[in-house]
Amino acid sequence: MSNFDIIKSRDESYVAHTYGRFPAAIVRGHNATCYDADGKKYIDFTSGIGVNSLGFCDKGWTDAVTKQLGLLQHISNLYYTEPCGKLAELLCERTGMKKVFFANGGAEANEGAIKCARKYSFMKYGGGRSKILTLKNSFHGRTVTTLSATGQDVFHNFFFPFTEGFDFITPGDIAELRSKSEGVCALMIELIQGEGGVLPVDREYVKSAAEFCAENDILLIVDEVQTGIGRTGSLFCFEQYGIRPDIVTAAKGIGGGLPLAAVLFGEKTENVLVAGDHATTFGGNPIACAGGVEIINRLDAEFLAEVRKKGDYFREKISKMPNVAGIAGMGLMIGIELSGGIAAADVVRAGLEAGVLLLTAKSKVRLLPPLTVTYEEIDEGLAALEKALSR
Numbered sequence: 001m002s003n004f005d006i007i008k009s010r011d012e013s014y015v016a017h018t019y020g021r022f023p024a025a026i027v028r029g030h031n032a033t034c035y036d037a038d039g040k041k042y043i044d045f046t047s048g049i050g051v052n053s054l055g056f057c058d059k060g061w062t063d064a065v066t067k068q069l070g071l072l073q074h075i076s077n078l079y080y081t082e083p084c085g086k087l088a089e090l091l092c093e094r095t096g097m098k099k100v101f102f103a104n105g106g107a108e109a110n111e112g113a114i115k116c117a118r119k120y121s122f123m124k125y126g127g128g129r130s131k132i133l134t135l136k137n138s139f140h141g142r143t144v145t146t147l148s149a150t151g152q153d154v155f156h157n158f159f160f161p162f163t164e165g166f167d168f169i170t171p172g173d174i175a176e177l178r179s180k181s182e183g184v185c186a187l188m189i190e191l192i193q194g195e196g197g198v199l200p201v202d203r204e205y206v207k208s209a210a211e212f213c214a215e216n217d218i219l220l221i222v223d224e225v226q227t228g229i230g231r232t233g234s235l236f237c238f239e240q241y242g243i244r245p246d247i248v249t250a251a252k253g254i255g256g257g258l259p260l261a262a263v264l265f266g267e268k269t270e271n272v273l274v275a276g277d278h279a280t281t282f283g284g285n286p287i288a289c290a291g292g293v294e295i296i297n298r299l300d301a302e303f304l305a306e307v308r309k310k311g312d313y314f315r316e317k318i319s320k321m322p323n324v325a326g327i328a329g330m331g332l333m334i335g336i337e338l339s340g341g342i343a344a345a346d347v348v349r350a351g352l353e354a355g356v357l358l359l360t361a362k363s364k365v366r367l368l369p370p371l372t373v374t375y376e377e378i379d380e381g382l383a384a385l386e387k388a389l390s391r
């Protein structure tokens, strides 16, 4: 039996079968290079689905995390800790947002945003103005409420009754937003639909929607769980859209591999949730936040310019590969549209054999490499991708 077979067999016996896994067990890595249990090398173009912002075992991040680990791992939100405040300060200074609530994952961050929007409206206008509009084809998480918020019918199954008060509008159709705005407290959007197929939402539409929301005191929530923390070449994607959201949610890349998420509140929303309204045991955990501080400090203007440059490099090389019909996304969030009836999952499987870790997003192959991926790693991973695409 190979090491992989032993790991797989135990997993199959004892871990709930909620994930379709690829046939590899990754045991160690550095930056965008990793190795499986039997010693095979891979270039990682997934960063754990947009999580490992600084790659595997980055020295600065590992030092920040282990230093905090040796001081205090947890104390509860009944007490102050330094890393939590430091990370909140950095996020506010860099974005112009005013306050931060820390959570553990994307769905939980979106739950916080939804609660805040509903309370804002209830306190100001009373009941009956609690509806939240989201975009068709969106993805906002797997809790019962964030499944309700997700604009894809395929997710609205089995777990009835779902949370009420969500309706869906077509991205790009401003008239539909206007016509469905009765009783609405918030519009929640992804700027690039990640799970939906790496589909950027039209910039002019987003600007008009933001204006309409501001005029009507409808809160604008931007779900940056996948697009945030440097992924698209700016700290948050909303900066490139020229809008000022009332609430921004972040997760994935903010923890660099530890469970951490954030809800950023703007001027209208900073004081809506008060003691007793919302809480989570692990939120703002000092170890995760110490790592987060290192990540945000590293993502300065020069680093982000490099993310954009690497994104352009990827695009230029991929556009010349066989069976590529188009490339979507921004920065290091890349969706490859395939031609010739090729299935994205088959390319990912072939990529694994050729030595590169890839993702799918609907019918596209999706790349979310660590932001620190080197040009040598890019070239090596792209050579394997080209092999996979040529099959």
Ligand SMILES: Cc1ncc(COP(=O)(O)O)c(C=O)c1O
Pocket: 104, 105, 106, 107, 108, 110, 139, 140, 141, 142, 190, 194, 195, 223, 224, 225, 226, 251, 252
């Ligand atoms: C845009 C968006 N929102 C929310 C989520 C849910 O995040 P989590 O899996 O951390 O709950 C995801 C996950 O892919 C996402 O892409």
